[in-house]
Amino acid sequence: MEAFRIAFSSLVANRLRALLTTLGIIIGVGAVIGLISLGRGVEDFIASEFEGLGSNLLVVFASPPQSPTRERIQPISTVEAADILALDTIAAIAPIHGLQGDMILRRENVPSVTSFGVTPSYIEVRNYNVEFGRFIDQASIDNKDRVVALGWGVAEELYGEDVMVENFNPVGETVRFLNTTFEVIGVMEETSELAGENENVYIPISTSQQRLAPPFRARTRDGGYFLDALYIQAASEEVMDQAAREIETYLVDAHNIQFSGEEDFTVVNQSDLLESLGAITQNLTIFLSLIASTSLLVGGIGIMNIMLVSVTERTKEIGIRKAVGAKRSDILFQFLIEAVVLSLLGGFLGIGLGWLISVIGTVTVEQLDLSVQSDSIALATTVSVIVGVFFGLYPAWQASRKSPIDALRFE
Numbered sequence: 001m002e003a004f005r006i007a008f009s010s011l012v013a014n015r016l017r018a019l020l021t022t023l024g025i026i027i028g029v030g031a032v033i034g035l036i037s038l039g040r041g042v043e044d045f046i047a048s049e050f051e052g053l054g055s056n057l058l059v060v061f062a063s064p065p066q067s068p069t070r071e072r073i074q075p076i077s078t079v080e081a082a083d084i085l086a087l088d089t090i091a092a093i094a095p096i097h098g099l100q101g102d103m104i105l106r107r108e109n110v111p112s113v114t115s116f117g118v119t120p121s122y123i124e125v126r127n128y129n130v131e132f133g134r135f136i137d138q139a140s141i142d143n144k145d146r147v148v149a150l151g152w153g154v155a156e157e158l159y160g161e162d163v164m165v166e167n168f169n170p171v172g173e174t175v176r177f178l179n180t181t182f183e184v185i186g187v188m189e190e191t192s193e194l195a196g197e198n199e200n201v202y203i204p205i206s207t208s209q210q211r212l213a214p215p216f217r218a219r220t221r222d223g224g225y226f227l228d229a230l231y232i233q234a235a236s237e238e239v240m241d242q243a244a245r246e247i248e249t250y251l252v253d254a255h256n257i258q259f260s261g262e263e264d265f266t267v268v269n270q271s272d273l274l275e276s277l278g279a280i281t282q283n284l285t286i287f288l289s290l291i292a293s294t295s296l297l298v299g300g301i302g303i304m305n306i307m308l309v310s311v312t313e314r315t316k317e318i319g320i321r322k323a324v325g326a327k328r329s330d331i332l333f334q335f336l337i338e339a340v341v342l343s344l345l346g347g348f349l350g351i352g353l354g355w356l357i358s359v360i361g362t363v364t365v366e367q368l369d370l371s372v373q374s375d376s377i378a379l380a381t382t383v384s385v386i387v388g389v390f391f392g393l394y395p396a397w398q399a400s401r402k403s404p405i406d407a408l409r410f411e
């Protein structure tokens with residue numbers, strides 16, 4: 001306690017010098033905590049966005065084979081979709097058939113709109129909801145109805161600011177797509193840009209395949225209908241890897257794949273993709289934190305420098321203390337505590353700076369929820385103590401080695 005009292009008395013006597021000395025520690029700790037908070041905020045944002053795409057999601061689509069021994073791509077078909085749905089590890093499946101064209105409402109023209117021919121299961125698998133009206137139902141598919149549910153972005157372009165009005169209801173209006181008249185049956189909720197749903201429209205899959213599709217995008221070799229992709233919901237998170245393997249095994253047989261690299265399809269596992277993005281975010285956060293931590297080195301050198309100056313200034317004090325019985329360990333401990341207190345002071349102020357950065361980040365970017373967590377505070381405190389001990393040890397050792405006689409006659 002006496003050593004701490006003397007250390008604090010010395011720092012209070014030189015307040016401005018102590019504050020300037022800890023500036024490097026403050027900036028370093030604040031930057032590291034701020035970057036860790038930012039990295040975690042981005043990681044949480046990405047995770048929430050992927051959860052918004054649907055839970056336990058697998059995506060299957062045709063893709064070029066890697067091996068030159070196979071050039072032809074066999075498309076995914078409705079027959080394959082039905083067989084995959086029969087697997088025990090699959091809870092639901094949402095096949096899609098995509099087309100592109102201009103959408104016209106009176107004089108308003110939205111160019112290059114993507115239509116998805118879908119089934120009622122699409123909104124369940126993709127965790128998607130209707131804002132106005134209704135979605136595609138089985139009756140619309142059975143009758144190949146010319147009905148459409150508009151994505152929020154398309155509705156906004158067609159109807160302008162009217163979409164923002166609470167009592168807005170476009171249900172029953174007609175639009176033209178691919179020279180075909182469609183009745184609007186609903187408007188989908190606004191989603192994140194990552195989901196990419198806002199700029200699409202949704203029609204019955206039978207209408208897309210049998211009324212609008214060109215011949216090469218209609219029937220497939222197995223007697224089914226052409227599909228662009230399958231959104232598949234696994235029965236649980238635990239069986240996602242197993243489900244992906246079973247789907248791959250089935251498609252290898254269905255597409256008559258003979259050798260590795262000839263696969264003309266891709267199965268994307270949502271959890272694997274999320275883990276990969278999370279790993280990238282973590283590595284980037286660590287890399288930026290290491291860069292920011294260089295200021296801790298600068299701050300530590302500043303502490304060592306000011307402690308050496310302090311030892312020189314207080315040489316006579318050291319001589320007096322030794323003359324009245326202070327041991328070398330007492331002097332060493334006194335100056336070491338002073339260095340650690342300096343470093344801890346900078347660490348605590350740095351934590352405050354990091355918290356301020358997190359608050360500013362949250363206010364500036366609404367999508368991010370940044371916060372300083374307890375492990376960041378523990379890390380900052382530990383690093384501050386280590387810096388104080390490491391850079392304060394040499395000045396303290398120098399002070400403890402001074403001869404009391406030389407120290408007393410030092411001017």
